[in-house]
Amino acid sequence: MNVEAKDLSIKGESIQTLYGSFLSKAFLVNRRYQRKLVWTVEEKRSFIDSIVNGYPVPLVLLAEVKTEKGRQLEIIDGMQRMNAIMSFIEQEFDIDGKFFDLDTMADTKLLKDKGEIIQKTEVLDRGLCANIVRYNVPLSVFQESGKSHIDEVFRRLNSGGRHLSKQELRQAGAVSKFASIVRKLSSNIRGDSSALDILDLNSMKNISITNKNLEYGICVSDIFWVKNNIISKEDLRQSKDEEVIADMVAWIALDKGLRSSSEILNQLYGYGDYDNKSTDAALSSQVELQIQKINEEIIISNIQLVFDKLIEVINISGKTFNSLLFDNQQAKIARYFQVVFLALYKLLIEENLDIIDRTKLIKHLDKAGDKTISLAAGGGNWSAKEKQTQINALCGVISDCFDKSQANDPARNQWITKFENILMQSSTEQTLYDFKVGLHSLAKEDNAFNQDAFSKIIKTLTAMANTLPKASGYCIIGVADNENTAKSHEKKYNLKYIKYSKFFVTGVNSEAEKYHTDIDKYFTKLSHLIKNEPISERDKDNISRNISIVNYFDKAVIVLKIESGDKPSVYQGKYFVRHGSNISEVAPENFSELFQRFQ
Structure with a gap:
């Protein structure tokens, strides 16, 4: 040492x-x-x-x-x-x-x-x-x-x-692409992701996993794995969710089937005796090479898409994953989850299909753990042959619910977990996130489009871009910043909001339909307005390319995003920065320090 x-x-x-x-x-x-x-x-x-x-x-x-x-x-x-x-x-x-x-x-x-x-x-x-x-x-x-x-x-x-735990030791300080994928996906699904690797201790409580319904953090009972009775609260504390993700990432990345065991996980991480550097790293090298071929971000994107599709199906069923699969809920069903997930991955990603009949798919999955999937009892090693056999069997049963994908933009369908993580990341990095319930007043007597509010959004985005080099700033329209605003929105449009942690997702569906005919026309209007804003051509292009409509369950929200360029962003000939939720103009005597950030 x-x-x-x-x-x-x-x-x-x-x-x-x-x-x-x-x-x-x-x-x-x-x-x-x-x-x-x-x-x-x-x-x-x-x-x-x-x-x-x-x-x-x-x-x-x-x-x-x-x-x-x-x-x-x-x-x-x-x-x-x-x-x-x-x-x-x-x-x-x-x-x-x-x-x-x-x-x-x-x-x-x-x-x-x-x-x-x-x-x-x-x-x-x-x-x-x-x-x-x-x-x-x-x-x-x-x-x-x-x-x-x-x-x-x-x-x-x-x-x-x-x-x-063993898994926490495997992940601790690991810098491989495999470890990075597991770390990002696991925190995305739990909801405790952060925009930056380094946080101050003060911010950590906002993404802490708690056993109580507190005003901050994430209640452990609301985390996907626990809520669906796939992994127990205590196993989540021991990072068993990361072991499941690691298993699936390895299966997807490697072109040959891989058995599941603690020993295999150790090899995938190249984890062993750190005083003895002769540990066999063959498997970790193989998975790194395959990830490099496929691309780390594509693997994350594909897995998250399948997660979002599965979350939608579970939500429609009105049951937990465990109660959907079994007549009487079972303990330790992580392997059953892997079979279902990897079967969906095979159809959605590998065969480029899409779900065309969710109701029928739910019927096929109903009691599938009792009828269709047949796994040997016990833990320990899980053979690649059994895993592949069960994945193929389930694919055969559910394949009639799928057809060739018609989606032009798959990214529109993988925003459930990504959106939830943007919300949680804003708790630890407030400077780079902003939320608006909409761009029309909630007061009945004022129905005009608020151009000043939209211009302020663009100004805020340029200030975000100046805060940190290589930063990404977000403004999301369709999220209320407090419950009173959410209730005012509900009263005006007679549409219930969705509460996630301390956030209130209202969507812009009603606003778009009331004032702009539909969401696509509303989106087109905002896209055109960007071009009229007093910002650089580079920033106009960047914001225009990064504006999108995403669906969070039945709520459509509009996401505006800016990525920092190689020099500071300007608004109306001035430079602005953001501290917390406040924007301030950069004084001329501080121009040098601002430009140095981008060197």
């Missing part, structure tokens, strides 16, 4: 000091290797109880890294513990029915006085709270010397398997 003693700093820091650093966003989380935020509220309470009782807690390991904001601290080990401390202070959970007293620290009192944190009741004794914030958390800080250095520290720290 080559970490010399002089590179290490071991000390204790009070919780009060740590919270001050937290407020200044000093703590970073690298999602390339760091596990999900998955501690339950009960686990957080247990950890705080240890602090209350003065018990020793495990050491938090940090790496001092250099960023554009200066020196920051990347959390290598202890993310769950750090989050538990910060979320307890910020009133997200209680201990013994009582909440942290915000008047205990100057920082929290100031936030309370400004209304940024609301004191919940009953309040914990202040003397006890003072003892908590004086508690010294043991920290070890080392100087990073490159990404591979931190990855190696992380792997060795967890190589005994005491902290992470």
